[in-house]
Amino acid sequence: MASADIGAAGFAALFDDLETDSARLSRYTIDGLLPKAAATVHSLAEVARIQSIATDHDLAVIPIGGRTMLGLGMPPRRYDLALDLAGMNQIVDYEPNDFTITAQAGMTLADLQRHLATNGQFLPLDHPRFERATLGGICAVGRGGLRRNAFGGPRDWLIGMRMIKADGTPITGGGRVVKNVSGYDLPKLFAGSLGTLGVIVELTFKLRPQPASDQIVALNAPTFEAALAAAQSAAKAAPFLNGCVALSSEAAANAGALGASILHDQPALLLRANGLESAASEVLAQGLQAARAAGLDGPERTTSAIVETWQAVADLELQTSRQHIRLRLGVPPAQLIRAQQILSRQLPDASSWIAAADSGLLFLEVAAIDADVIKSLRNELGPLQGRLTVETAQPELKQAVNIWGPSGPGARLMHNIKEQFDPQGILNPGRFIDGI
């Protein structure tokens, strides 16, 4: 039976505990599309069963965690079933002295961090809306955050994973040890695959001890450009900084509204360092000295609300104003200033700029943008090895611009992999790079 033939009653006959009421399905809307049904799962076996049925009936399934990043990706080609994993939120295995933890995919990053904090440990990942974002979702998106330079991304901390293949077969990759070359690294394949290869149900991470001291300091700047130039100098002078972020006045104000009061609603440079107290202070002082030499002469502002301040800035990635379009640029750090100049010249009305100078990441937002402008920006940024993605936009614009940008020479291999793991194309069809 093809998916088009299955009505609400047909779905109910296939699965127990299925949500088919359209009002309650609205929470799973993706690019204006509602699924025909939603299943909330609580076990690996339930996911396996659903995938097996979905394969038999050719139903398009979209695995969903905390619903913080549903706007990311191309509009789905089809969307029959929302597979809600947020209820799979348990710790599976945690031996603190091993410095590893295994948790179910629906656990939020915030819950995991709270759990780890009781043992003086943490997982060094920044992610927007971490109170809601789930481990499975964060790894499916697979991107590092504002401290990407210092800590890498989910792939760098993942050591093991359990997944359910599109056809319902449970598989495991990696293990519970911090170093492992036993077999191919399937966790890395699944991290960043945006749910197109299988459903991530369980993850094992290696962990870090919480640093004895974690410090941040903010310096205001006359303009975003000045803050960015200072950030680049600071990152160069103090390579052991673990965060080095420049914000425009709108971004500072928005972060201020979320709790980052030390930014004073002005363009700002925000530095973060950790380690033993004296070491963190030394690194921060190196960064500050470089920022001062670059012309920032305002007072240093600091706070003990480090996590809250940092998270407020990280959250901006998902705080785009209504109807606005958010863009993300990844570029080698030394090219960041030139890339920013290209963007601001072609997008004079862009606002809410955030740049992680040491990581080569830039976020900005615009009220409107033409597909031609995106194309021209990509042409100009290409030689700098910059990759521009459109993070949130109306479906029409997404279709017109290809939000991921050109797929590059690895596309042939990516299609081969998709074909091997999901030959029917039932998982997240059409949302990923190059139509995958």
Added chain:
Amino acid sequence: MKTPTALVHELIDAIGEAAVVWHDEDLLVYEYDGTIDRGNPDVIALPANTEDVASLIKIANKYDAPVTPRGAGTGLSGGALAAKGGVIIGMNRMRRILNIDVENKTALVQPGVVNLDLGAEAERYELAYAPDPSSQRACTIGGNIAENAGGPHTLAWGTTTNHVLALELVTADGEVQWIGHDTRDEPGYDLVGCVVGSEGTVGIVTQALVRLVPRPSAVRTMLAIYDSVRQASNAVSAVVASGIVPAALEMIDKMTIAAVEPVLNTGFPLDAEAVLLVEVDGPQSQVDAEGARVEGILNRFEPREVRSATDPIEREQLWAGRKGAIGALGQIMPNYYLLDGVVPRTKLPDVLDAVYEIAERYRLPVANMFHAGDGNLHPCLLFDEREPGATERVLDAGGEIMRVCVDAGGAITGEHGVGLEKRDYLPWIFSEADMDAMKALRAAFGPTENFNPCKIFPKGHGCGEAGHQHAQHQIAKFGPKAFV
């Protein structure tokens, strides 16, 4: 004089006579790597550039000849052995560092660059290449990528996979493509993450863009000598639990001390049971503070002595006993079998006890040297292959040690690779479905059946060799899927 076959003729036409090795006596050196297995290649081809590699693979495919990539041949799992004969593609001529991008902290290198040479070049710019396998004086970046090599300093910095951004890859069908990006985690499947650690079974890397890390402004190395392995293990646990992430945390045991002391004059007392090496690095103030704290912890476990050095030459002396350990073992016995088990850190003391027990039962001397901070142990079984039955005994004991690691929740290899040597043990940690998923990934890279055949996965056709038969024996003894 042997007559070259049509295959050899065609390889010579493609890359020149001087770059093709095919006489029996010249092939001898390519029969070995760092393991006790052997392979018999028919011909060796030494390409000068990416185009050569692509042509060679296409020619081999035309003749259905197996292809085996090879770096320096220092591998410890038989990964570079031509298990089914055919063509070995040796990457040693492609050994140029093409670019160091100081601003973006990256290096573009050819695969034949020696690990330590890249480190030395990076050092000129106050940068470092973090993965530092013990064979770094000889092993190449291409081989490091194939095996996802680690080393003592991966405790703080991660293994090779955490340091590779992009690769030029010639896949098993002879197609050339770049995978990855100049920046991390950009959109698309993590093809680089799939290729690193794939043990040369999906293609040959012809260029690599790797990350460099800032060189720490200060380093302090501490060495503590203990009267029992337990004491040393407890000190390791205490250091890890203290919240400090040392740059390295290494241990060697009495047998290793006995081997290195006469050769390297390390000044280790021959009756000591364990030597612990701990290194901290970073800004000066951090090194001062962490160093003092680590020294305090080491002293709590009643060491005979704690030595400390910050000067590069003195630090090198402290490291000499660890880095020279494998070479020195030849003093005790002509052959060794080096294992690479990895277990959750808290299981290390119990697993070590089991390793000593197994070695004693098999009447084999064992030297232990390991990355204690990572839970990665390298028991080294010493033997003389000329003694009848010795090799078989060693392989049996090795299988039993791997079983102990797996039963402790660990894995069969942490940084050396599965290769030829451990492939029959893979079902101890993965189900058929898991391995099918891995094979599906491999198939995405083209016709890979003949590409570095008989590696990683059990049950290859025509791959029969001594190690394989012994593994079958072990599996019969312990059951194929006790852990799965």
